[in-house]
Amino acid sequence: MAQNDENLANLDLNELRAEIDEIDQAMQALIIRRTRVVQAVGAFKDRQIAQGSKVHVPYRPAREARIMRTLVRRHDGAFPKTALIQIWRELIAAGTRLEAPYTVALCRDADGQDCWELARLNFGCLNEIVEFDSQLEAIHALEDGRAAVGVFPAPVPGEGHSWWPLIGPESAVRVVSKLPFGGRPVGRGEDTEGFVLAAIELEESGDDRTLFVVTVDLPGDEAALRKDFAKACPGSAILGVFTPDATNHCFVLVDVPGFLCNQGENFRRTLLDHGLKCGDVRVLGAYGVPIPADEM
């Protein structure tokens, strides 16, 4: 029998355990029911694919971001929100696998940093994680469908080689999420941040940031470039600058507040208006803003 909190203190151990058994049974029945609904979602997506949809990966990070934010917002009581999110990570990852099994691609960065913990925690205990020898190979695996998602270390300003310049303008691969999304694990991997890459459509989650790759004339110094971008676009951050050999231009990876995937041209004009000598502006991706640590 469901007990009020006040009554719990009057129960003996057997009665308390009977209460837990009842709750576990109710939760399991709901997991069974949720799974049937997820399978129906999978069947719906299969029909969309049969009708010509190009997206074959069931993963929908914007929807997941909305689910996680709602969980955290309505939570109450002593159970930690980070662990609550982790329960749903397993639920969602295992369910997505039922829609279509998928492989997670990983690659270490030039400093040997990898995102294994991030990948395991986000994509669950059942999905295969394949480690590639080079970042280019991992990106190719995403492009040709050998892997559905990839987790790559978030670029660090000033690092020598990053993966993002390897994604060409014709590639269907995009940055679609930032990890960890809510809460951090304790211990190994607790400081690692990563981006999820996948060949899927970009969708709004209600609180998003957009990644642009901007081609600019080689600046006198990088500090001036950062200042110019900050002035042109408040709240933006330069995550990386890549200068191809023997050229007089560089590519700048800039992280901008808002879901601006159809506004590359507007963004370019804003930069030009602020005196930045920029050429092409292309969208590398967009991601739901992770839940801030002080809300967890």
Ligand SMILES: O=C(O)C(=O)C[C@]1(C(=O)O)C=C[C@@H](O)C=C1
């Ligand atoms: O909503 C969907 O599109 C689903 O496939 C369901 C679901 C979920 O388990 O809630 C699973 C995978 C997606 O990444 C997002 C959500």
